[in-house]
Amino acid sequence: MTEPRRRPGPKRALTEEAVLDAALTLLDTDGPGAASIRRIAAVLGVSPNSVYTYLPDKSAIEQALVERLLGDLNRAAPGGDDWRTDLEALALDLRRRLTAHPGAVPLLLGGAMNGPEALLLGERLLDLLARAGLSAAEAARGAYLIMVYVLGAIALEVADVPRAGALAPEEDRIAARRAAMSQVPAAMFPRTAAAVDVTATWIGTDQYLWGLHRVLDGLPTHA
Amino acid sequence: MTEPRRRPGPKRALTEEAVLDAALTLLDTDGPGAASIRRIAAVLGVSPNSVYTYLPDKSAIEQALVERLLGDLNRAAPGGDDWRTDLEALALDLRRRLTAHPGAVPLLLGGAMNGPEALLLGERLLDLLARAGLSAAEAARGAYLIMVYVLGAIALEVADVPRAGALAPEEDRIAARRAAMSQVPAAMFPRTAAAVDVTATWIGTDQYLWGLHRVLDGLPTHA
DNA sequence: AGCGAATGCTGTACGGTGTGCGGAGATAAG
DNA sequence: CTTATCTCCGCACACCGTACAGCATTCGCT
Known part of the structure; x- marks a missing residue:
């Protein structure tokens, strides 16, 4: 175990997690774009530049936020015995979690799908499709197709809701x-x-669900 | 014919189309977010506030930009005899036009899909699916599914391209x-x-194309 | 021709954004 | 204690969208 190696300087007033909490709360209450560094700092009762102690810049905040949401999803893995049931549960869970935070959805489509949690989600998709009997190449294409459908559907759904989607x-x-x-x-x-x-x-x-079923029906499953 | 009803005041120095041209050029050269009102005005050699003469605010610029792109697409209708060939050609055409302007893609997912050209595109989709033998309800669901897939695929494709997508x-x-x-x-x-x-x-x-084929194969076509 | 009204463009200004720089204080290692 | 390091802050800069007021131009009407 690596010793925490205490460093000099004053105690930290915040944590990275607290910053992300504030950012997500702002996104939920005031819509996309509300998670500005200055507003986050104001919520936390701290100077705007203090935020840079915990995360290097704004894109890092967005990336970490996406990673947190996907991490929660990954940590709540169903793990049943039927691949299709598991896949539908996973897709429904992702939609439920994202529509609960509509302001965060644009971040996923904005290129923040590169982190380890995003990779893990892709791995889980590949695993499910392997269980469905698809070859490696078919599974790769199928996983990407499912990702496209799921993210596209959620994005279009939260886009046409003009405001306060989670509340209505x-x-x-x-x-x-x-x-x-x-x-x-x-x-x-x-x-x-x-x-x-x-x-x-x-x-x-x-x-x-209808669209997801059509997509899954179209997959070249051999099992 | 309604007479143009000439209005007082000095001649206009620009046109709405010139504003949109400048905005699209900026998006293409400097990526998404580069189409700021101030930069548009600078390109056109005019004061930032002059832009408001032609379009009421920034969201109107984005909406009009989307409408222009979709209008170009709609005006280049193929109109063959096989519904599936036409549908694939339409989907490919949309992708080609949007990947040519990657900076404009986030606008489509940002809720600017309400204009008449967007409606016309939806109508064309419904028409193609009606020709495929789908019932009205099936066609409605199918058209939405295709829209989700097409926009999602294009969005993910341009999102992972870090910069200058059209050039590489x-x-x-x-x-x-x-x-x-x-x-x-x-x-x-x-x-x-x-x-x-x-x-x-x-x-x-x-x-x-692979994903589009899977989606179309999954549709309950009866013809 | 003159005049009033409508219109286009501009300069100024306000509040917002991300973030770089330097300083002041707190803390741990030597 | 000294010194190095770190956290937080105030200031500043360059942008952003856009509201407001003023000025010049051009129309329709008399």
Whole structure:
């Protein structure tokens, strides 16, 4: 065991984890972009530059935030016996965790998917698809496809929610979407207008699972 | 025909289109976030506030930019006789146009998919799927699924390109990706490490088309 | 032609952002 | 105690979006 090797200087007032907590809270309450270094510092009652003691710059904060969310996901592995059940549970869990923090979703699509937790998630996907009987090459393609679908679906879902996505209950979101969609001129977009009543209701868990099933059905599973 | 109804005041020095041209050029040369109002104005040789004459605020610029890109896509409709060929051509065309402007891709995922051109694109998708024999409800779900896949794939593709995506040729991007991926510790992520050689090469048109085929194969087409 | 009203562009200004630099104080090692 | 090191802070810079007021231009109308 490496001795902690105490270093000189005053005691630290914060921890990296506290910084990330504050950042995530700000993202949840005030939406994406609210996790500015100055606001984080203000919440923690500290000077803006003190934050740089714990994380080198803003992109490091975003990366660490993504790693924390993915780490929580990875640490709650289901580990059943059916690969498809496990995969669906994993996908649903990721969606639940990300829609709980809509402000953090843009970070995932912004290129912060390089950390070890992201790699571990990819590894788990590859493992699940190997259990499904796919070859290594098929599993690699399939894992990437699933990642694309899952992240794309979540991103589109949180993007059309104008504000405070975590707070609005499902029915209100449906009503708001139906109101917005019923503005489409039926003369120009007949099929879109005709599908409004259908469309407005199923965006959410229903459509997420339906799409996931279509993707999984399309995989060349041999088992 | 409504008479143009000439208004008082000095002649306009710019056009909305010129503003959008400058914004897109900045996005292409200096990456996402480079299309700031001040930089746009500087390129056009005009005061920052003059930009507000043509577009009400920054989000309007982003929305109009997305509408332009989607409008170009919609105006280049293939219109063949096989729905699946047309759909693949449309998906490939969208990817080609967006990867040519990687800095603009985050705008699509940022909620700027509400304009008429976006609606028209959705309508075209619904039409293609209706030609495929899908019911209205199936077509609605399928169109959304395809949109999720296409946008997700493009977003992930341009996200991992660190910089100047449009300029780097395919081989350089592959080499850079292989170098980055070969850093993953094989002890922790055996499957990921084993798949590096495969993975590094196919991200691009290959994997994009493979995933699209899997998605389309999964659709409940009856024709 | 003259005039009033509407319009485009500009300069100034405010509050926000990330972050580099230097200093003051606290702490541990020698 | 001295000295090296570290934490936190205040200041400063360069940007950002944009609100406001002023000035010059150009129209429609008389």
